[in-house]
Structure formats: C-alpha cells, structure tokens
Amino acid sequence: MTAQRRIFTAVLLTSFMGPFLGSCINIAIPAIATEFNCPATELSWLATAFLLGAVAFLLPFGRLSDILGRCRIYGIGTAAMAVVSFVAAFSPSVSFLVAMRALQGLSLGLVFSSGMALLVAAHPAQGRGRAIGYSAAATYIGLSLGPVIGGVITQHFDWRLIFFFVAAVILTSSLLVLSIKEDWYGQREGGFDLLGALFYTAASTLTLYGLSSLAHAPWMRFVMLAGLVFLALFLWQERRAATPLLHLSLFKNTVFTMSNLASFLNYSATYAISFLLSLYLQLVRGLDPSTAGLLLFLQPLTMAILSPIAGSLSDKYDPRLVASFGMALTTVGVAGYSLLDADTSMPLVAANCILVGVGFGFFSPANNNAIMGAVSKYLYGVASSMVSVMRLSGQAVSMAVVTVLLAQAALPADIDQPSHLAAAIRLIFSCLAVSCAAGVIASLARGKRKAPEEE
Template structure:
C-alpha cells in the first residue's frame, strides 16, 4: 500500500488514525460492560447509569457532521490533534470521576472529542493516500474499528475483574496519547479552500433536538409518559426538528442538504444503519447488562458471550464486498437483515448459556455484518459524485445518532415491558423497582422487593426481554423490506 507521494512517515499517520479507530468503539462497548461496576461503586439511578452510554453516543453522533465542516475549514490535522488530545485527557479524567454525574458529563465531552478525532483523522487519511492505496487504507481503518467492537467487551471484562472499570478509560487515555505522538508529527495539514464555515444554527438546533428527545426517552419510564416534563421534552424536540428543517432549507451552505432525500436509493441506504442499530448495536449494550446482572456470569463471562455477537464483524463485512460480484449490494444487505432477524428470533427462544444462544448470537453478528460492510460505500455511490461528501456526512450522522436513539428507545421499552410483566403478576411495585430490574440490576430490584423470589423477578425480566426482541425482529424485517424497495433500481452498481 503506497501512500501518495511516497514516504514511510505516512504509515505513522495510518497507524495513528487506526489506533484512534480502535479506541473509539472500545470506549462505547467498554462503557456498556462497565455500567454495572460503575453502579456498584458510584451508585446512581437507572436513568443516570443509562447516560454512561447515551451521553457518549449523543454527543458523538450530533457533532460528527459539524466536526467534518470544522475540519475542512480550520484544518484536518489541527482538528485531529485537538480531538485525540482532548479524548485522552477526558478519558484520564473519567478515571478520577468522583460520582455518576461527573462521569456522565465527562462521557459527553469524550463523545465530542471522539467526533473531532474521527472527522479530522478520516479526512487527513484521505489526503495522505490516493487511488487503490486509499481504499486499502480505509479498509484497514474499518477492520480496526471492527476489532474494537469485537474484542472490546472481553478486554473490558478482564480489566474490570483484574483492576477496575476505571482501567478501561485509562487504557483509552494511553491509546489517545500514543495516537497523538505517532500521527501528529508526520501528518500534513490540509483544508478545503471553498469551505464556507459551520452552519451554527443548524448544528445547534440538531444537537438540542437529539438531546431533548434522548432525555425524554430516558426519563419517561421513571416519571411516566404523561408527566408534564416528558411531554415538554418531546414537544421541544419536535419544535427543534421543525426549526432544523426550516433552517437547512434556507441557509446557503446547510449542514444537511435535505434535497438528497429526493433520491429513493439514498433513502434506502439510510435504512441500513437504523436497522443495524436495532438488531446489533442495541444488543451490545443490553446483553452485557443481562449477562452480568441477571445471569450472573461476571464481566469476563459476559465478554466471552459478546465475542460470539461481535467477532463476525472482523470477516463478514469483507465477505459482503466480495459477494457483490454476483448480487447487488441492496439485495445482500436485505438478506443480511433477514438473517439477523432469524438470529433475533432464535435468541428470543434460547435458554441462557445454551448452544442455541451461541448460534443465535453468531447469526445476528453475521447477518448484521453484511449490510455493515456495504453501507459506507453505498452512502456515496447512490448520489451524484459532486454530492458524495455531503451524502457521507449525512450517513455518518444517521448512523451514530440513530444508534444513540435506538439505545434510549430499547431501554424505555424494556422498562415498559418489565412494568407490565410485574403488574400482570399481581405485584404492586414502584418505578424504582421497575427501572432497576429493566436495567438488569436484579440484586437491587430484589432488595426493594424482598418478598418476591429472585427467580420470579428474573423470569419477569426474561419475558420483557423476549417481548423487546419480538419488536426488534419486526423493525429489522421492516427495514429489510424498505431496503429491497428503495434499492430495487440498483442493477449494475457494485460496491
């Protein structure tokens, strides 16, 4: 893989950006695995603990597109350096967090830094390589990202068992520092001479809309969906969404060009990250809570089980690209979602710790890996070449913001189904009991409801989890159908 213009120094740039791409998904899945341990040490309500993951995803997803615009204007190297340095410092600060509120605030700052590092690093890497070498560099970048997802839960489990949950973020700080030392001295600065600055009204309204909507989803189960605060949050998010659309249709250089949604195939591509959010990403957070808090397998055991779900991401995305020689990317993506739905169905019926559960997790990982390997290429191939940059930015935002919303919605639905299950069993409980059981904290739920056998509470959780899986199956199948409909015109293009 020869870099543009030669020079071994650009290998350092590639290594630095890949190291950042390894640290970012590890921060996401590591936070999910660490949540039970964080709760044991720092305490906090289920809503507060839910923000351990949601705060990172929300700030990362809502700021990713804005970070790309800032990189074009102020310099890709500069933004990467600022982002990765801030990521390392914030990760170090998380190790010293005295309570859950400080930790969540720092997780939001960590997501902001991750957006800057990813946007600046990816753009800088595109400037260092060209032609086929650029494709191989970005393929390696994607593989590294998959490594973080695949082995992050297992490594996080070992760190928690041997040291502490704080060690996860200490490793993130060390990886950020190493990426900074490797990449910054050898990276060339580059800018877009035609960059017109950031669409601040659009960026602010979009970020605020996501924040209000996510907060409403997290607070709804505790306060009740009819409470004034939750209603105000939902109405506020709707008003900000309308304001965002109004702004983007009138500014000269919008953050999000809404005219791209006139292309049916572009709309179909946006279904792919939304689908994988529900059939794959949500499980990266929900399953560790179940394995640790309900099944009692411990952090390392949870990491081993999660390996069955995430390890296929190391090979299946590349296999999907090879399969496009024979069938269209849209068809392969839809079949992958169908396979993931079959895996979800198997998971809903499998007994905990059984070979059937192992097979179901492998099916979900393999099925999700097929669209995962194709959707980045599809996001820019289904629009005219001159719109590719904007299309990629919209896709990235849809992907990460959709994952954050999916996590919040999955948590809210688990609380809803758990509360209904407890009520159907004739148990009069408080919102605190429902929330702790829905978040996988069987010990605290039983402490609040000592007259009920823990096995009965675990059974209620299992039924609620099964109901959630049924809904995820329906969403995955619906997405597969939409992909087939909107991408049906794809007959010749291959990724």
C-alpha cells in the same frame, strides 16, 4: 510511513477505540453499580450520554472539517478525547462519570465527522470499499475485545483502568495524524452556517434526551416536541442557506437516502444487544464478568473477520445486495434473542451471537461504501457526518427503547429479579427485531448503485 498509511492506521485505531469503550463499559456496569450503590439498570445513561454528546455536534463538525481541514479536526478530536478519558478514570460519582461520557462523545464527534472522509479521500475509488472494510473490521475487533479485556480488568483489577487504556491508544492516533503536513478539504467557500448548527444541535439534543428520559418523566414528551420543532427550523434554514451544513439535494439520490435509513434502522435494532446480553448473562444466568465477556466476544469477532471480505465484495458487486443479505441474517438473529430465558442453552446463545455477527459483518461496510460512493469528493465531509449521525442516532434510539421498556416491563423494585429481567429482555428484543426487518426493506429499496455525477 507515508501519509496514507498514517491516516489508515490512525483511523483504524479510533475505529477500534470508539466501540471498545462502549462494550467495556457495558461489561463493567454491574461493578460500577456496586461501587456507586445504584441499580445496574439505571446505568444505561453511561451509554446514552456518550451517544448524545457525539450526535449533537456531528454535522457542524463535518462542515468544519471541510473548511479547516480533515486532518486538523481529526487531530483535535483525538487529543480532546485522550484528555477526557484520562479525567474520567478519576470519577468520584455516577453523575460525574456520565458527564465525562458526554464529553467523550463530543470529542468523538470531531473524530467521526472527519475520520471516514479522511480515509476515503486518502484512498483511490477502486480501493475505497476495502479500506472501509478494514475500518469496519477494526470497529468490530474493538467490540470483540471490549467485553474480554473489560471483563478481565473489572474482575481482577479496577474498571477505572479501562479509561487509562483508552487515553493511551487515542493519544497515539492523535500523534499519527498531527504529524501529517498535508491536509484534505471539502467545499471551503461560503463560510459556516452558524444558525443551522444551532438548530441542529438543539434538535438532536432535545429529541434524543427527551426520548431517553421519557420512561422516568412523562413530561419529557414536550422536550421531544421542542426538538422536532428545532428539526423543522433546521430543515428550513438548510433550504435557504448559501452554504448549508447538510445539502438537502443529496436526499434526491435514492441510494444515499435509503442507505442512511437502513443504517439508522440497523443500529437502532442492534446497538443495545451487548448491553442487554451483559445484563442477561450476569444477572439472569449468574456468569462472572470474564465468562460473560468471552460469550459477548463471539458476535463482534465474527463481524471483524467478515468485514474486509464484505467491503471488497461491495467494490465488485452492487452494495445493495451485499448489505441486504447481511441485514436479513441480522433480523433472524435479533429475533432469536427474543427467545432467551433462564434455561436457554449457552451453545445456542453462542450460535445466535455468531449469526448476528455474520449478518452485521456483511451489512455495515457495504452500506457505508454505498453512502460514500453516492456523493462527490467535495461532500465527503457531509457524507461522513451523515454516516455517523445515522449510526449514533440509531444507537441512542436503541438505548432509549431499552430504558423505556425496562421501566415499563416491571416495577423498579423487582426489575432486578432474574425472572422479571429475563421477561423484559425478551420483550425488548422482539421490538428490536421489528426495526431490523424494516431495515431490510429500506436496504432493498435503495436501488442500484450509480456514480454521483449520474444522479
């Protein structure tokens, strides 16, 4: 097997496992809540901790992958994630499981900061969109199979087996990459901006943690404020650093800037869908985990089928048009979820899942191709990290919005009642649809694609 094929296979495996792990946990939340005797709605921290752990170190890890080698960082990240996933299977409490989820996220930060850069560097420009499309397809297959496999494991075996499965697949990916003798680097001169890394980690952690905890502790607004102060310090440091973690000049490129904004808005509007639908299908409609998993399967399956097609289209046509079309369809679908109630027909729920899947399948690979195509090859590590920062930050904001609105929509004593929960879910989807509509505007505003050297 050639080095290119090994990289392609390894990246596809981790592209599969990241979302697989998230969607598996979502479908297992009622069972985990029962085992540890806690309300299911409080377990949103299982998703939030995972995202916080990943976002907090993405940019520093991206710079390290440029300096130390993308294969090396990717291999370390996959090995660490395999170990942590194995340990998570023995979690004795919710707090321990949340901590392991945070460490899983940190490990995945190493993978995400280098994976896209490694994939793009190992493929010629004319095939980049197609490779990204297949990576996106693997992501959506992970989302597709997560609820199905997770539902079967949870209903017939034990949710802990999910983590053993993750550890085995991630270890395979690690061995594939670590066996490659060559490596790809970015800008290696100038050293590592340690002060910028500290400011970035503090800013991302405090801001997202404060936002996620705001529903239960109003004083967390001050933690958010501290995070914004560190964000200002980070931007100040990046303007003066000889070799910054993030080249702020990249944001002069409208395609790069607006594509990243569109990505953030898209994920902030869509990531919570599987979590909310899992609660809706099982706690409002009374479906068992396996049946709920099969319904949740439709949306990401549609994404997986369409992503390679959308990636190839974005090689031939302006990614702005392909991505904006997908974002518009996603907006309609998310708005459709805001109409769910206890009597909504299941075929209608299924049709809406497919509609959102079509929209997201067109948006994601085309948008990522636009971002990676807007920078030079020496900045692939930074661009890869930004793709992941926008995605994971959007996902963290999505879960934070869910946590806040679930707490505000009803009292803790009655939020688990089907009628109250259904009303809360409708309210949340209405808010998410607004974010999705803003993403359409950002996607259209990016302008036409230009080669990096033309900027």
